[in-house]
Amino acid sequence: MDHPTLTHADDADPRDRGGTAQPLLIARDLRKHFQVKGGPATLFGAGRAAVRAVDGVSFTLFKGETLGIVGESGCGKSTLARLLLHLIVPDAGELIFDGDTVAAPDGITVRALRQQVQMVFQDSYSSLNPRMPVQDSVAFGPYVQGRSQAEARDIARDILVKVGLNPALFGPRYPHELSGGQKQRVNIARALAINPRMVILDEAVSALDKSIEAQVLNLLRQLKRSFNLTYVFISHDLNVVQYISDRVLVMYLGHVVELGPVDAIFDRPLHPYTTALLGSRPSMDPAHRIDEPPLTGDPPSPINPPSGCRFRTRCLHAEPICAATVPVLGAWLDRESHVAACHIQTPGSGHSQAAAQGSA
Amino acid sequence: MSLTSAAASNWEADALPATKVRSYWQSVGYRLRHDPVTLVFGAIVLAIILTAVFAPWIAPMDPYKDSVIGRLKPFGWRGHILGTDELGRDMLSRLIHGGRISLMMGLVPVLVATIVGGTLGIIAGFGGRAVNTAIMRTMDVFYAFPSVLLAVAISGAMGGGIANGMIALSLVFTPAICRVAETATAQVRNLDFIEAARASGAGTFTIIRHHVLGNVLGPVFIYSSSLVSVSILLASGLSFLGLGVKPPEPDWGLMLSTLRQSIYVNPLICAVPGIAIFITSICFNLVSDGIRAAMDVRM
Numbered sequence: 050m051d052h053p054t055l056t057h058a059d060d061a062d063p064r065d066r067g068g069t070a071q072p073l074l075i076a077r078d079l080r081k082h083f084q085v086k087g088g089p090a091t092l093f094g095a096g097r098a099a100v101r102a103v104d105g106v107s108f109t110l111f112k113g114e115t116l117g118i119v120g121e122s123g124c125g126k127s128t129l130a131r132l133l134l135h136l137i138v139p140d141a142g143e144l145i146f147d148g149d150t151v152a153a154p155d156g157i158t159v160r161a162l163r164q165q166v167q168m169v170f171q172d173s174y175s176s177l178n179p180r181m182p183v184q185d186s187v188a189f190g191p192y193v194q195g196r197s198q199a200e201a202r203d204i205a206r207d208i209l210v211k212v213g214l215n216p217a218l219f220g221p222r223y224p225h226e227l228s229g230g231q232k233q234r235v236n237i238a239r240a241l242a243i244n245p246r247m248v249i250l251d252e253a254v255s256a257l258d259k260s261i262e263a264q265v266l267n268l269l270r271q272l273k274r275s276f277n278l279t280y281v282f283i284s285h286d287l288n289v290v291q292y293i294s295d296r297v298l299v300m301y302l303g304h305v306v307e308l309g310p311v312d313a314i315f316d317r318p319l320h321p322y323t324t325a326l327l328g329s330r331p332s333m334d335p336a337h338r339i340d341e342p343p344l345t346g347d348p349p350s351p352i353n354p355p356s357g358c359r360f361r362t363r364c365l366h367a368e369p370i371c372a373a374t375v376p377v378l379g380a381w382l383d384r385e386s387h388v389a390a391c392h393i394q395t396p397g398s399g400h401s402q403a404a405a406q407g408s409a
Numbered sequence: 410m411s412l413t414s415a416a417a418s419n420w421e422a423d424a425l426p427a428t429k430v431r432s433y434w435q436s437v438g439y440r441l442r443h444d445p446v447t448l449v450f451g452a453i454v455l456a457i458i459l460t461a462v463f464a465p466w467i468a469p470m471d472p473y474k475d476s477v478i479g480r481l482k483p484f485g486w487r488g489h490i491l492g493t494d495e496l497g498r499d500m501l502s503r504l505i506h507g508g509r510i511s512l513m514m515g516l517v518p519v520l521v522a523t524i525v526g527g528t529l530g531i532i533a534g535f536g537g538r539a540v541n542t543a544i545m546r547t548m549d550v551f552y553a554f555p556s557v558l559l560a561v562a563i564s565g566a567m568g569g570g571i572a573n574g575m576i577a578l579s580l581v582f583t584p585a586i587c588r589v590a591e592t593a594t595a596q597v598r599n600l601d602f603i604e605a606a607r608a609s610g611a612g613t614f615t616i617i618r619h620h621v622l623g624n625v626l627g628p629v630f631i632y633s634s635s636l637v638s639v640s641i642l643l644a645s646g647l648s649f650l651g652l653g654v655k656p657p658e659p660d661w662g663l664m665l666s667t668l669r670q671s672i673y674v675n676p677l678i679c680a681v682p683g684i685a686i687f688i689t690s691i692c693f694n695l696v697s698d699g700i701r702a703a704m705d706v707r708m
Binding site: 131134136160163164166167168170171172175176177178179180181182184185186189190193194202220221223225236239240242243 | 430431432433436600601602604605606607608609610611615619620623624704706707
């Protein structure tokens with residue numbers, strides 16, 4: 050009874066070109082700077098400045114995994130999500146989807162990319178057309194991708210069942226007639242309707258009640274198994290990221306500061322920022338309540354980021370070397386590597402806590 | 410089906426009755442059909458339009474035939490149901506014939522302005538900053554003039570006549586409708602569902618057709634329907650200045666302005682064309698209000 054177009058975990062996906070060893074997505078040095086008014090005024094009016102929303106982000110996404118992306122508000126998570134779908138065109142850097150460079154002459158087109166990558170948005174209020182029955186919203190993707198209206202409608206009904214909504218009951222409804230959790234299920238159905246291989250979840254559960262959040266998270270895990278999906282899961286909620294992710298990427302001010310398997314990151318964080326983030330979680334033990342917040346103040350402006358390491362202005366371990374040179378992330382390409390862009394982790398960097406050259 | 414969750418296991422998709430999902434426009438039509446007020450006033454509007462279209466067959470007398478002795482006679486005088494005007498012509502016949510030009514002057518400029526202004530507004534709202542600036546600043550130039558003055562200036566420059574009058578009025582209404590459409594489009598443009606539609610591979614034109622029009626046409630429609638009565642009155646103003654309809658052609662606005670000299674002789678007769686304009690415009694407004702209500706899915 051499943052729709053013939055929907056792939057299943059036990060079937061080999063004919064679209065899989067590179068095999069299991071080939072990462073589904075490689076992002077290399079992605080950059081996006083937004084031009085804004087600001088900066089020193091010139092003779093010709095207000096000066097121009099660039100918000101460095103995403104400033105050289107590299108990571109790999111392996112087939113079938115869930116990569117969690119965490120960071121404070123404004124660190125560039127959502128911009129990164131949109132760059133991955135070319136909803137915002139990157140200024141520099143490249144995206145390699147299953148071995149093909151996106152939007153390159155010999156690679157795959159953005160249109161082809163969007164047939165395989167979909168996105169679920171955070172704000173369930175504005176992410177559904179208020180003047181469209183939700184079944185039509187779900188059917189829109191398949192329709193745009195060349196299906197007839199009847200086929201698209203059948204796919205939409207199928208998918209609504211799979212996200213736990215009765216299409217006879219909910220299909221004809223308008224978004225304002227649904228609860229937040231139901232709307233988010235519709236959003237997930239919309240993303241899955243065109244049968245993607247990869248789904249970007251941009252704060253997909255952040256606006257939901259805790260009980261609904263758990264339901265939706267479980268639904269996401271179950272759908273991932275059924276449809277053989279790969280997730281990029283963006284959230285500021287560390288507990289949720291720990292629950293759902295296989296690997297975690299920590300962002301700070303447009304940079305990747307740490308990347309590694311979820312257990313390694315949560316048990317042995319390497320970067321002081323990750324340590325602080327983990328320390329800011331409320332403790333369940335009343336005896337270990339946090340009196341002093343591990344992180345104070347707001348992140349510096351991405352228009353004028355600090356020199357060297359961008360975290361140095363809030364870092365307990367900052368030394369002159371941190372202001373002088375930008376720390377590099379290291380071997381981000383491998384699946385098991387746990388790396389951090391911190392001078393403490395780089396032997397011979399000149400930081401007093403770093404290991405001496407050659408000893409590591 | 411291995412992936413039915415607990416929530417989904419109570420029912421099966423195939424066992425469900427195939428409920429018909431009404432599309433947005435279908436549901437708007439459904440609500441309109443079930444709104445008695447709008448239906449009644451829609452029928453009146455239709456009757457007014459049909460009367461005007463079939464005026465030669467409906468009008469009881471010749472609207473141009475004057476009479477020296479039978480001037481400004483009261484209602485019912487010698488078979489003149491609505492009396493006679495200042496030249497002794499039958500008021501009812503002139504009113505019926507006058508509806509042809511008045512409705513045309515009321516509807517055509519608004520229709521043209523809605524299509525042109527609406528299209529420009531959506532392009533301005535959806536296009537980049539340069540396109541937006543080019544379109545909206547051009548519209549602002551037209552906006553800077555008072556509408557009556559602009560209409561007079563344009564039709565004065567192009568010469569009188571009904572066609573030029575309609576062109577002038579279209580140009581007067583376009584900037585305002587364009588602005589309404591641009592504002593509505595800009596509000597929708599940055600919402601996530603447009604981005605989601607782009608992410609599913611839809612092109613700009615498809616997105617506008619499926620996701621923007623339904624959200625923009627509502628406000629545009631309301632605004633332009635309120636312009637119908639304004640257009641009839643502006644057209645009569647042009648006629649009064651000798652730029653639109655020429656006497657002895659019957660036209661509600663023109664009748665109103667020529668009869669105004671006789672207001673102390675027979676005020677009731679003078680009020681007749683005004684009442685016709687009033688009834689027509691209030692019916693148009695009520696119908697447009699009904700359509701607006703039908704287009705608002707939240708109500």
